[in-house]
Amino acid sequence: xxxxxxxxxxxxxxxxxxxxxxxxxxxxxxxxxxxxxxxxxxxxxxxxxxxxxxxxxxxxxxxxxxxxxxxxxxxxxxxxxxxxxxxxxxxxxxxxxxxxxxxxxxxxxxxxxxxxxxxxxxxxxxxxxxxxxxxxxxxxxxxxxxxxxxxxxxxxxxxxxxxxxxxxxxxxxxxxxxxxxxxxxxxxxxxxxxxxxxxxxxxxxxxxxxxxxxxxxxxxxxxxxxxxxxxxxxxxxxxxxxxxxxxxxxx
Amino acid sequence: xxxxxxxxxxxxxxxxxxxxxxxxxxxxxxxxxxxxxxxxxxxxxxxxxxxxxxxxxxxxxxxxxxxxxxxxxxxxxxxxxxxxxxxxxxxxxxxxxxxxxxxxxxxxxxxxxxxxxxxxxxxxxxxxxxxxxxxxxxxxxxxxxxxxxxxxxxxxxxxxxxxxxxxxxxxxxxxxxxxxxxxxxxxxxxxxxxxxxxxxxxxxxxxxxxxxxxxxxxxxxxxxxxxxxxxxxxxxxxxxxxxxxxxxxxxxxxxxxxxxxxxxxxxxxxxxxxxxxxxxxxxxxxxxxxxxxxxxxxxxxxxxxxxxxxxxxxxxxxxxxxxxxxxxxxxxxxxxxxxxxxxxxxxxxxxxxxxxxxxxxxxxxxxxxxxxxxxxxxx
Numbered sequence: 052x053x054x055x056x057x058x059x060x061x062x063x064x065x066x067x068x069x070x071x072x073x074x075x076x077x078x079x080x081x082x083x084x085x086x087x088x089x090x091x092x093x094x095x096x097x098x099x100x101x102x103x104x105x106x107x108x109x110x111x112x113x114x115x116x117x118x119x120x121x122x123x124x125x126x127x128x129x130x131x132x133x134x135x136x137x138x139x140x141x142x143x144x145x146x147x148x149x150x151x152x153x154x155x156x157x158x159x160x161x162x163x164x165x166x167x168x169x170x171x172x173x174x175x176x177x178x179x180x181x182x183x184x185x186x187x188x189x190x191x192x193x194x195x196x197x198x199x200x201x202x203x204x205x206x207x208x209x210x211x212x213x214x215x216x217x218x219x220x221x222x223x224x225x226x227x228x229x230x231x232x233x234x235x236x237x238x239x240x241x242x243x244x245x246x247x248x249x250x251x252x253x254x255x256x257x258x259x260x261x262x263x264x265x266x267x268x269x270x271x272x273x274x275x276x277x278x279x280x281x282x283x284x285x286x287x288x289x290x291x292x293x294x295x296x297x298x299x300x301x302x
Numbered sequence: 303x304x305x306x307x308x309x310x311x312x313x314x315x316x317x318x319x320x321x322x323x324x325x326x327x328x329x330x331x332x333x334x335x336x337x338x339x340x341x342x343x344x345x346x347x348x349x350x351x352x353x354x355x356x357x358x359x360x361x362x363x364x365x366x367x368x369x370x371x372x373x374x375x376x377x378x379x380x381x382x383x384x385x386x387x388x389x390x391x392x393x394x395x396x397x398x399x400x401x402x403x404x405x406x407x408x409x410x411x412x413x414x415x416x417x418x419x420x421x422x423x424x425x426x427x428x429x430x431x432x433x434x435x436x437x438x439x440x441x442x443x444x445x446x447x448x449x450x451x452x453x454x455x456x457x458x459x460x461x462x463x464x465x466x467x468x469x470x471x472x473x474x475x476x477x478x479x480x481x482x483x484x485x486x487x488x489x490x491x492x493x494x495x496x497x498x499x500x501x502x503x504x505x506x507x508x509x510x511x512x513x514x515x516x517x518x519x520x521x522x523x524x525x526x527x528x529x530x531x532x533x534x535x536x537x538x539x540x541x542x543x544x545x546x547x548x549x550x551x552x553x554x555x556x557x558x559x560x561x562x563x564x565x566x567x568x569x570x571x572x573x574x575x576x577x578x579x580x581x582x583x584x585x586x587x588x589x590x591x592x593x594x595x596x597x598x599x600x601x602x603x604x605x606x607x608x609x610x611x612x613x614x615x616x617x618x619x620x621x622x623x624x625x626x627x628x629x630x631x632x633x634x635x636x637x638x639x640x641x642x643x644x645x646x647x648x649x650x651x652x653x654x655x656x657x658x659x660x661x662x663x664x665x666x667x668x669x670x671x672x673x674x675x676x677x678x679x680x681x
Contacts, residue, residue, distance in 0.1 A: 109578050135584035146579035150597050150675075159593060160583035212583060 058121055060085050060216055060247045061106060066115035068101060075101050076112065077272040083216075088248045090258040090279070093268035094294055099251045102268065103218050106249065107138045120215055136164060139209030143221040145201045147193035153180070153204050154189040157211045165212065172211070179207040183237050199230030203237050210241075217241065219250040253298055255283065267291050362651075365390030369397055380641045387644070395645040396652055399636040403649070406471015406627040406635075412463055415454045416474045422447050422454075423477045431667055433674075444485070451478070467544050471627030473656065478546075479618040479628065483553040484611055490554065491561030496591065498562070499569055510562070517559035523620055525552045530624035549621055557614050564606045568599030601675045608668035612661045629653060 061083040068076040075098050083089050091099045104110040105117060108124055108131055117124040119134045148156050157176035161167040167175070180186045183203035185196075193201055202222055209217060219238065223231045235257050242248055242261040252258070258265050259279045266276040269290045275282065286292045334344045367386050373379045383392035396403075405416045426447045429435050435443075455474065458464035497503070497510035517525070529552035530545055572595060580590040600607070622631040633653045637646050 107582055109581060132584060132586075135582060138582075140579075140582040142575060142579065142582075144573075144575050146573075146575035148576065148579070148594055148598075150601065151593075160585060163589045163593070164584045164586075208583070 058085070059083065059118075060087065060120060061249065062116070062118040063102070063106075064116040064118075066102070066105060066112045066117060068098075068105065068110065068112045068114075075271050076105070077270075079115070079268075079271075079273055081266060081273060081276070083247060083249060086245045086247055087263050088242050088246075088261050089250070089264050089266060090262040091249065091251045091266045091268060092253060092255075092258070092294070093274075094297075096270075097268040098271040099268045100220055103220055103249055103251050106216075106218055107135055107140055109140075136212060137215045138218060139212055139214035139216070140218045141202070141205050141209055141220065141222045143224050145193070145198070145205045145225070147201055147205055147208070149193050152190055152192055153185075153196070156193065156204060157208045160208070161211050176207070176211050179210045180204070182210075182240070183207045184233075197230060198226045199233045202226065202230075202234045206234075206237055206241070216247045216249070219248065219252065221251050221253075223252065223254060255298065259283070267294065269294070361389060362391050367392050367394055370394040378641060383645065391648050391651075392645045393648060395636075395642045395648050399639075399642065399649070402472075402636045403629070403633050403652070404472045406475065406632040407469050408471055408474075409463065409465060409469065412457070412465060415457065415462065415465075416470075416472070419451045419454050419474045420477065422451055423474075423481060426481075427663075448482075467546050470546070472632040473629045475546075475621075475627060476615075476618050476629040479550060479553055479621060479626075480615045482550055483557050483614060483618070486554045487557035487561055490558040491565050492596065494558060494562035495565035495569055498566055514559045514562055517556055518563075522552075522556050522617060523623060525556055526620060526624050528552070545624070546626060549624060549626060553614070553618070553621075557610070560610050560614075561607065564603050564610060565599065567606070568601075568603035569595065571602050572599050601672075604668055604672050604675075608664055612664055615661060615664070616657060629656065 059082045061081070063079055063081045066076055066079040067074070079098070079102055081089075091103065093099045101110055105112045105124075106119060112124075120137050122130050122133050124130065124134060147153075148159070151159065154173060154176055157179065158169070158172040161172040161175065162169060165172075177186055177189065180189055183206055185200055185203055185207075188196055188200060188204070193204065196204065206222075222238070223234050226234060231254070235254060238248075238250070238257065239261055248261075250257075250262075262279045264276055265279045265282045267274050267282065267288075267290075274288055275286070275291050282291070283295065286295055335341045365386055367382045367390060370378050370380050370382050378394070378398060380392075380394070383394055386392060401410070401413060404420075405413045408416050426444065429443065430440060451474075453459060454462070455470060455478075456465060456467075494510045494513060497506045498514065500507050500510075526549055529548040533548055576594055576598065577590070580594045585594070619628055619630040621628050622634070627635075630653060633649045637643060637649055
């Protein structure tokens, strides 16, 4: 890995994690540079979601080092607060707050975590809602929106914290097929603006279009990683070949 | 093998057939008279229902004795009631005793103070129930009103006669125990429920578990006895907080344990994703709890919460066993007067009606609250 003058955004160094006796992450090492877009793929149960959730400590790793934006993840709560402020996350099941309006969903964290004045937070939220193309829904509640709209709100909510890094945990897996595109388009727009992104997804079209690098995980370890075109056209391992044949069969 | 089906034109929408129409008659036909056996049961129940209503109206209104003549000052002649016994209610007992039932042994000439307290309590409930008053100032209103109630009940200032606590009684006592009991036990319950779910503070968690299990494992009556009889034994000589206060603390702790378990159920029902989303946004524990977790968890448990509230409102009547003069006790004591012995039905009907009005208002209000909250989370 060539050390450039820019600091790495995320460094995972021999990260290990167990659920009881199950070894779910095995010596996972990976570096994500500033503004790099990484797509993580792999069969279900391969540890890809666990890995991405370790980056903002929704899951706690037991061995190894994770450094995010120059801050190492430890038990120190202050470090954790710093990291969570700089890392936005989008979930498979949206996880919007159903009792708050779309606008309140977006302004809550900027107001209470960033200590932003309410007016400023609201105008910022409206900017991002316009970017995800649903400013007219600002006064509605999440339950009144379609799945695709909810996921776009979730993206806007994360962006309102002005994060340096965005994590996506299977953002389109819970969506109806006709809604996947609107979410992917939002993510492509974000990638074009130079956001550092780590994205767990099976959308190979998306990976081809925006990813600088694809990481293939299986059984808790990183098996292969490289440029999307090389990975897809010329897989080196049998496990990746098998995986690609399985997901492509469905298309 | 496979056939492709292509619709030549779309099926037009049309009116629902009238056979499926809904109306009171159609509803009755479907639900009450759909077979000869259900028709028979319907008619039979209708017959008994109507018969019961007629005899109740007969007893309570048509043949009722509303007042009895006064033979000498302060001396009533209950002959009319005795004549009507068995087929007519004697409401004269209420007319004679209503002030004792409502205010107990509170000095007769000062009972207007207790009456104002009842009005203040009801006003406080009404104001607190209205969503447009749900602001931080509401806490100040509560503190102000409860202080005013204290001043009115005790007196001793502003030229009011001092009335010691053991002369209080009737409805104000019931409302005091219920209001303070629930208003203080609810926040306590929230903290205990949060503590019981804490993963990072094992000592706090253990404390909360012990508290809940210990309180729940012993009957309320036993706690009341302990508060009134045993507690003073453990206290230094001369330190003897008043009995109502001790009983009040026992009620708060007891209700707190039950409410805590309900709040905990709400916390557990909330999807894990809500906690994770709040964490991922960097919200602190208290912000997460205050803005994301509790508003949702408490809405989920409104029905069991109100159920427990209603239960505790009625359980305040158990304080009679430690000699506190609540509404029910006052009613019972009113019946001890020789001329009114034997008219307990009338007194208990009135007491039941008073309890019912409070409990039913709570139930109605909670139903309204549920509908209102559900509006915002249509799925």
